[in-house]
Amino acid sequence: MKKKINELKLTLPALSANEGAARAIVGAFCAQLDPTVEELADLKCAVSEAVTNAIVHAYDTPGGPIYISVALFDDRSITVVIRDRGCGIADVAQARQPLFTTGADGERSGMGFSVMETFTDRLLVRSRIGVGTRVTMKKCLS
Ligand SMILES: Nc1ncnc2c1ncn2[C@@H]1O[C@H](COP(=O)(O)OP(=O)(O)OP(=O)(O)O)[C@@H](O)[C@H]1O
Ligand SMILES: [Mg+2]
16 A cells, blocks of 8 residues: 655645745655656646636635645655635536636636646546635656
């Protein structure tokens, strides 16, 4: 059975300034597993999309909590969980479709979940209206 070898837990307010911070912190933490440049870039992109979603879509007023946890395993897999206590997603299957967006005209492209799916090995989205959204991503390093 795989064993957890290290863990990061982080809470940040949902502010646009924290997208870059979350991306950099998660990237720096995961670097200890010596990922390839491409693996690390992919993971950071996926994290960035999930955190951006929590910042942009979850809360009516900015600053609600975003909970990030990263676990590193001895089989070189990484699990990243990004959770908010925001508005939730009415239809997760629909939200995951490429180009689906509730963003205002031209403001967003509806590609965030597709990017997360492409750049990780597994994407799990759980959401409840009025309770929040939890995005779990798994990445297996070479
Ligand atoms: N954390 C969240 N809380 C509430 N709604 C969300 C959350 N994450 C995603 N959504 C909903 O799912 C839709 C699809 O998300 P996705 O990231 O794929 O596209 P987008 O954010 O609209 O556009 P893009 O990511 O390309 O800028 C969003 O438009 C939004 O309605
Ligand atoms: Mg998005």
